[in-house]
Amino acid sequence: MRRGLVVLVAFCAGVSGAQERVLPLSVLRSGITFAGPDVRAMQSDDVANPGELWVERGEKLWNLPAGAAERSCASCHGDARTSMRGAATRYPAHDVARDKLFDLEARIDDCRTRRQQASSYLRESDDLLSLTAYVAYQSRGLPLAVSIDGPARAAFERARAFYDQRHGQMNLACAHCHDQNWGKRLLGETISQGHGNAFPAYRLEWQGLGSLQRRIRACLFGVRAEMPPAGAAELAELELFLAWRAQGLPVEAPGVRR
């Protein structure tokens, strides 16, 4: 783990924009480091980690022909273990041709409806979570490295403003907890730095796998703020900001969290 961090530091020193980080690399910590030993053990063991059930199902779906085109993901993309390696580290990403910010779920669903000509997946459906987990799993251990240049910049700035803005009846901004008070206690919980590198993650509270958008919505619910609907543009933008903020942290999907 420590050696991994040293490599990451060396890697990120060369990334542009690294100097304007919210959290300096010296204190950047994945959410798993705030978890107890039992949750850590669960995440690191491929048999005990329930998220692997979704990954396994995602692999089946990857190879299953679907839609009017009767093509599977594998028909175009081949073996996900090579073609999808690193893909999740670059998402959310701005698609220039469509002029839209896609998170990984939206990209998979877009591929499904346009290329496979199949019915759209519902957000948080088991199938979409499974495919997302399978694709993200191929990037396990690789550092997050999203692009906020060019057309993605506007979305990034909006999300940054959202992150620093007070929300809801609790009148709290994301930054109040996750920038200024991480590591301290909130009742029984240790406040994490709020990184999304383990998502889609198996949350014990949910008794199932859930997306980063679901987690963000749960956080907004916690501060008694209005929750944008699943799949909303604000949430994808916030995912982009969080991924940039966590740049350099390795992908852990499917992670395990309380």
Added chain:
Amino acid sequence: MPDARVHVPGEVPRGKPFEVRILIRHPMETGYRTDDAGKPIARNVLSTFACRYNGEAVFSARLSSGIAANPYLRFFVTARDSGQLTFEWIDDSGVRGGERVAVTVV
């Protein structure tokens, strides 16, 4: 849909206990929850789980509503001869699941 993930060593020494681990996909619905309309959700948990080695029962469990979704079981088995471990489970709604895995004794 995969129902379970099983992990056993491919080769085991004769007469030495080896570890069997299994993760079963199941919602383990407690029966205490209600849906969005306030209607109770029927209890549906894995009621029984059994593991046999070459047909001989080696481990069984009765599970209840206090056990989390996607139960994970870990136990030890001693093998005299090579053979097959079979796992069977049944839930409250009568749905059966199963898995089998070969074990080679060396």
